[in-house]
Amino acid sequence: MFFECSRLIDGNQPRLSNGITVTDVDGDGAFELVVTGYATNNLILKWDGSRLVDIAGPLLADPSGCAVAIAAADVDGDGREELYVLNSDRASGPKEMGDRLFACFGKHWLDLLAQPENAGMANRVAGRSVIAMDRHGHGRYGFVVAADGGPFRLFELSRRGRLEDAAEDAGIDLIGAGRGLLALPFLSDRVDLFACNEGGPNFLFRNLGRRHLRRDRRGAGGRRFAIRRAGGDRGGRAGLWRVRAAGRRLGGAAAPVRPALRRRLRGRGRPRDVLSGPGVQRDRRRFRQRRL
Numbered sequence: 001m002f003f004e005c006s007r008l009i010d011g012n013q014p015r016l017s018n019g020i021t022v023t024d025v026d027g028d029g030a031f032e033l034v035v036t037g038y039a040t041n042n043l044i045l046k047w048d049g050s051r052l053v054d055i056a057g058p059l060l061a062d063p064s065g066c067a068v069a070i071a072a073a074d075v076d077g078d079g080r081e082e083l084y085v086l087n088s089d090r091a092s093g094p095k096e097m098g099d100r101l102f103a104c105f106g107k108h109w110l111d112l113l114a115q116p117e118n119a120g121m122a123n124r125v126a127g128r129s130v131i132a133m134d135r136h137g138h139g140r141y142g143f144v145v146a147a148d149g150g151p152f153r154l155f156e157l158s159r160r161g162r163l164e165d166a167a168e169d170a171g172i173d174l175i176g177a178g179r180g181l182l183a184l185p186f187l188s189d190r191v192d193l194f195a196c197n198e199g200g201p202n203f204l205f206r207n208l209g210r211r212h213l214r215r216d217r218r219g220a221g222g223r224r225f226a227i228r229r230a231g232g233d234r235g236g237r238a239g240l241w242r243v244r245a246a247g248r249r250l251g252g253a254a255a256p257v258r259p260a261l262r263r264r265l266r267g268r269g270r271p272r273d274v275l276s277g278p279g280v281q282r283d284r285r286r287f288r289q290r291r292l
Contacts, residue, residue: 008052009052010053015037015040017038019036019086020035036085037063037065042062042067044056066088076140082102084132086145101113125147127147128148128178131143131144133193135190137209151167171215177197177199181193187207
């Protein structure tokens with residue numbers, strides 16, 4: 001049973017918050033809640049024994065940011081998770097405000113994307129979603145950024161410890177209006193990637209285990225703003241709920257949403273639409289395509 005306990009959040013005032021993640025920010029072994037702020041400060045909420053208090057320093061608070069999404073994962077394999085904050089001061093296309101990639105060295109945090117050697121890595125295209133993904137399966141993650149009006153990005157550290165965009169190498173550098181991302185073993189024994197787009201086909205990438213992801217596409221238009229993982233079938237495969245919005249989401253005000261379609265991925269990796277039938281189509285080009 002759930003209880004209303006918002007009173008336990010210290011200084012809980014109305015604000016625009018579009019993303020949240022859970023990670024150990026201060027390295028004490030206990031998790032904190034990292035809540036993004038749009039045109040306001042990010043929060044790091046820590047339990048002090050009686051309430052959740054904000055412990056964010058000036059860098060992580062970043063009060064001038066326009067954060068719409070956040071993800072946490074260990075990118076460099078040092079045991080501490082980095083934070084990727086996706087900023088978007090535009091609804092789509094080019095944007096002025098860059099993203100943040102916060103990494104902790106000892107007790108000090110640093111924005112890797114603000115360093116001169118990483119100036120060429122800056123994401124200057126609006127987006128709505130970011131997710132952590134370990135495409136190699138070796139415990140070192142990358143951050144996939146779903147762009148709106150530009151190619152998807154995949155930020156990883158190279159073997160030399162340099163930040164790089166590996167989206168082209170992975171085969172996911174496609175242009176779409178990304179709204180949601182989900183990384184799970186849908187079709188393979190590794191981590192596959194699903195992306196829902198607005199006004200165009202969704203992207204479904206199968207991890208081939210050779211650094212590359214192959215795209216499976218069963219495309220349809222529509223306004224899909226979010227996806228959720230559903231309970232798997234009896235074979236243990238994950239399912240998806242696709243959520244379709246009745247209208248546009250602008251500035252933080254959301255239109256009513258409704259469940260539109262449920263899919264399960266089962267048997268030999270084939271998606272099955274449990275509401276409207278399979279409708280599977282294939283071709284022999286570089287990507288095996290299925291309309292989703």
